[in-house]
């Protein structure tokens with residue numbers, strides 16, 4: 001744990017089965033600096049065992065620095081470990097690799113969503129504090145200022161019972177009118193593919209998939225989304241999958257419970273008209 005450690009944090013870690021907390025506190029570690037934070041971790045790391053972090057950009061950066069500083073082998077995006085070795089995601093999650101790491105110390109990052117923390121019988125963790133020295137050279141790159149952006153809130157998307165998905169097939173940032181009207185009629189939420197957020201058509205909070213939200217609505221209506229593996233990873237929990245796509249060979253159509261082959265603007269427009277007509 002780097003930085004201030006509250007009693008509440010100690011207690012919640014205890015509920016997750018954490019027995020020992022190494023508390024790394026120093027004024028020079030108050031702002032994030034990959035090199036300084038990694039060196040502090042390395043300073044208290046054992047010579048053998050496993051050093052791991054979650055596979056976030058920061059976790060990846062810290063473990064990469066730590067691996068270089070300890071000379072240990074590192075594996076990123078690990079999803080499982082057993083007597084056979086490690087299993088990790090490669091190529092953005094489209095393939096898996098089995099591997100073993102040599103050496104007494106292993107450095108790993110765990111792929112996002114690979115495991116869920118579970119509460120266990122609460123214990124009181126022991127907290128070890130250290131008298132750390134931070135080298136000036138390790139502070140060359142560090143966070144100077146943090147600006148908080150408007151809330152990137154995905155909570156509506158993850159709890160919605162009906163989600164209308166929109167992909168590149170909408171055509172442009174002005175192509176969302178029909179899908180947004182359908183979202184309104186269903187009292188649901190809009191979910192989009194990474195192409196849509198990557199092009200800046202919609203905010204990242206609406207992205208569904210491996211690097212977005214994982215959703216489990218009663219119904220997911222995918223409009224103009226091809227069904228790439230990284231998108232499908234986010235909708236595995238959907239109870240009913242409906243695809244609207246011009247390509248009947250697309251993965252989304254093949255995987256759907258119901259599919260409508262056609263232009264999404266026409267199909268969704270017609271569905272909206274019918275909803276309005278039936279509701280009078």
Ligand SMILES: Cc1cc2nc3c(=O)[nH]c(=O)nc-3n(C[C@H](O)[C@H](O)[C@H](O)COP(=O)(O)OP(=O)(O)OC[C@H]3O[C@@H](n4cnc5c(N)ncnc54)[C@H](O)[C@@H]3O)c2cc1C
Nearest residue numbers: 092167168169193194209210211224225226230231246264
């Ligand atoms: C590391 C990594 C992480 C990723 N994470 C994610 C993620 O979290 N979420 C995600 O979505 N992707 C993710 N991707 C990207 C993913 O691989 C795909 O590129 C992306 O999902 C494709 O988006 P799309 O289906 O909108 O676009 P496309 O693949 O271009 O598909 C567009 C679809 O629209 C259909 N279409 C076109 N015009 C119409 C029309 N008028 N009416 C109806 N249908 C039409 C086409 O037939 C096609 O099926 C990730 C990739 C990598 C490498």
